[in-house]
Amino acid sequence: MKRTLTSQGKPFTFSPKNQKKVTEIISQYPVTRQASAILPLLDLAQRQAEGWLPQEAIEHVAELLKISPIRAYEIATFYTMFNLSPRGKYLLQVCTTTPCQLVGSDEILQACNQTADVEQGEISKDGLFTVFEVECLGACVNAPVVQINDDYFEDLNAERMLNILNDLKLGKQVKPGSTIGRQCSAAYEGPHHEKEDV
Numbered sequence: 001m002k003r004t005l006t007s008q009g010k011p012f013t014f015s016p017k018n019q020k021k022v023t024e025i026i027s028q029y030p031v032t033r034q035a036s037a038i039l040p041l042l043d044l045a046q047r048q049a050e051g052w053l054p055q056e057a058i059e060h061v062a063e064l065l066k067i068s069p070i071r072a073y074e075i076a077t078f079y080t081m082f083n084l085s086p087r088g089k090y091l092l093q094v095c096t097t098t099p100c101q102l103v104g105s106d107e108i109l110q111a112c113n114q115t116a117d118v119e120q121g122e123i124s125k126d127g128l129f130t131v132f133e134v135e136c137l138g139a140c141v142n143a144p145v146v147q148i149n150d151d152y153f154e155d156l157n158a159e160r161m162l163n164i165l166n167d168l169k170l171g172k173q174v175k176p177g178s179t180i181g182r183q184c185s186a187a188y189e190g191p192h193h194e195k196e197d198v
């Protein structure tokens with residue numbers, strides 16, 4: 001995946017509400033170690049910028065932490081959780097690593113691509129969706145898995161994926177987690193309890 005910086009064409013500053021959060025976050029670090037606040041500050045900047053991190057936001061965070069811009073660029077371009085170009089309202093990260101692939105991630109990716117109807121990484125015409133194929137999301141027990149913004153949707157099949165996407169299009173709330181009602185990562189038939197000795 002190409003990870004290059006994108007300008008938003010205007011300066012970035014934190015909103016007054018987020019500026020308070022910035023102060024709080026920085027205060028959690030020792031005075032000589034405040035550069036370590038870079039990850040939460042970049043995350044906050046990304047949330048303020050509606051899901052992506054403009055070059056100006058990265059530079060603003062570097063300035064706040066008194067570090068050189070190149071150090072902030074290195075971090076922002078390393079972690080794929082930072083989106084370096086605009087994305088749709090819903091970022092669909094479809095896991096296609098082996099455990100998900102073995103239980104149907106191909107058809108889920110197809111459902112997402114059909115709905116977005118644009119190339120991977122582009123924004124759908126209605127502005128709602130951007131699709132990325134990603135490596136293991138670390139929830140293989142509940143494969144196949146798709147991450148939509150901050151939430152995981154698990155135990156998917158094409159039909160349930162399409163239902164979720166249609167609900168998002170209609171502006172409905174969707175419930176994260178297992179789509180078959182599985183309790184966390186318990187067995188399909190529910191948690192097992194060892195018999196107590198009698």
Ligand code: FES
Pocket residue numbers: 095096097098099100101135136137138139140143144145
């Ligand atoms: S392989 Fe898909 S979550 Fe691990």
